[in-house]
Amino acid sequence: MHELSIVASVVDTVTESLAAYPGARVLEVRLRVGVLTSVVVDSLEFCWGIATEATPLAGSKLVVTMIPVVMHCAQCQADVALEGVQSFRCPRCGQPCTDLREGRELDIEAFEIDEIDEKVKA
Amino acid sequence: MTTRIVELRQGILKKNDELARGLRDRYTAAGVLVLNLVSSPGTGKTAFLERTLRELLARGFRAAALVGDLETDNDARRLAASGAPVRQINTHGICHLDAEMIDRHLLGWEGVELGGLDYLFIENVGNLVCPSSYDLGEKIRVALLSVTEGEDKPLKYPTLFNSADAAVLTKIDIAEPCGFDRDLALKNINEIRPGIRIFETSSKTGAGMDAWLGYLEDQREVRG
Numbered sequence: 477m478h479e480l481s482i483v484a485s486v487v488d489t490v491t492e493s494l495a496a497y498p499g500a501r502v503l504e505v506r507l508r509v510g511v512l513t514s515v516v517v518d519s520l521e522f523c524w525g526i527a528t529e530a531t532p533l534a535g536s537k538l539v540v541t542m543i544p545v546v547m548h549c550a551q552c553q554a555d556v557a558l559e560g561v562q563s564f565r566c567p568r569c570g571q572p573c574t575d576l577r578e579g580r581e582l583d584i585e586a587f588e589i590d591e592i593d594e595k596v597k598a
Numbered sequence: 599m600t601t602r603i604v605e606l607r608q609g610i611l612k613k614n615d616e617l618a619r620g621l622r623d624r625y626t627a628a629g630v631l632v633l634n635l636v637s638s639p640g641t642g643k644t645a646f647l648e649r650t651l652r653e654l655l656a657r658g659f660r661a662a663a664l665v666g667d668l669e670t671d672n673d674a675r676r677l678a679a680s681g682a683p684v685r686q687i688n689t690h691g692i693c694h695l696d697a698e699m700i701d702r703h704l705l706g707w708e709g710v711e712l713g714g715l716d717y718l719f720i721e722n723v724g725n726l727v728c729p730s731s732y733d734l735g736e737k738i739r740v741a742l743l744s745v746t747e748g749e750d751k752p753l754k755y756p757t758l759f760n761s762a763d764a765a766v767l768t769k770i771d772i773a774e775p776c777g778f779d780r781d782l783a784l785k786n787i788n789e790i791r792p793g794i795r796i797f798e799t800s801s802k803t804g805a806g807m808d809a810w811l812g813y814l815e816d817q818r819e820v821r822g
Contacts, residue, residue, distance in 0.1 A: 478692075478693065478694070478728050478731075482610055482611075485610050485611070485613075486610055489606070489608060489610070489612075490606075493604060493606060497602075497604070500602075503601060507610070512756065512757050512760060512761075513731060513757065514727050514728075514730065514731075514755075514757040561756040561757075561760075561790075562753055562756065562789065562790075563789045563790075564760065564789065564790060564791070564792055565789070565792075572788070572792030572793065573792065574791075574792050574793060576760070580761075582609060582610045582611055582731065583607060583608060583609055583610060584606045584607075584608050584610060585605070585606065585607060586603050586604055586605045586606055586607075587603075587604050587606065588601055588602070588603050588604070589601065589602055589604060590599050590600075590601050591599065591600060591601070591602055592599065
């Protein structure tokens with residue numbers, strides 16, 4: 477995939493949001509990545525150090541939560557998580573499923589900052 | 599110092615997704631059906647599209663194509679032989695088309711207005727991984743697979759095949775000498791995208807093209 481451009485986009489977005497927190501240092505950035513995106517987590521982590529260098533995100537940790545594929549099974553009338561991406565069938569009843577509910581996420585969930593404590597400063 | 603969690607809950611490709619939404623609205627308003635063709639390099643996207651354009655024009659439809667490649671305008675020149683307006687997009691190393699590239703190339707496309715088209719085809723860069731993440735505002739994403747590629751391609755690239763609305767098998771005229779296992783290929787496509795429409799075609803002999811063109815006409819009607 478294009479992990480470096482994904483990471484660069486994350487760095488840009490977080491940097492923009494940081495404008496509201498002057499002087500803050502980023503400790504951690506949390507992503508949610510669906511298994512159906514073909515994004516390689518190792519590559520994201522490999523690019524992270526390079527992409528954050530000389531930015532307010534330098535030294536921060538990247539935390540990626542992988543989201544399994546969840547389909548809605550019309551037969552079972554339920555959302556079911558698939559074990560892999562080699563067969564889009566309900567693991568309970570074996571029926572083919574076409575209604576995808578989760579697994580394509582490519583989101584920045586949140587980031588954690590260290591900010592100057594107003595009370596201490598006063 | 600205190601730590602604080604800042605919730606963002608924002609798509610990483612938000613910019614592309616917003617642009618794609620704008621494009622989709624424009625296509626709908628113009629009444630043009632837009633298709634995004636995706637496959638590996640060498641599947642025969644260009645030959646398939648050339649034949650499709652030629653046959654649509656012969657049936658009185660107005661069709662045009664945007665074609666993405668890393669370098670060269672060879673494909674645009676090949677496609678232009680069909681008589682349809684064609685514009686090349688060179689990505690200069692980028693492995694997929696994105697909504698911004700489409701937007702930019704629709705601008706100033708001499709002689710082409712979206713409102714004057716029935717069909718717009720976008721031939722993506724040959725790649726089965728990256729194009730699947732980038733919405734181009736298309737109504738129909740078509741995944742192509744040739745008989746020379748191996749029946750397990752859908753299993754190897756589930757992201758792309760699962761996001762497709764239709765699948766096209768190409769080069770079926772040479773299926774036999776290639777030892778192509780048709781049943782296995784169809785089964786694999788269906789495991790990844792159950793119930794997807796599959797067209798078995800040969801751009802050389804024209805086999806399967808009638809069913810494909812019928813589908814294109816139906817889709818225009820379905821979408822008003």
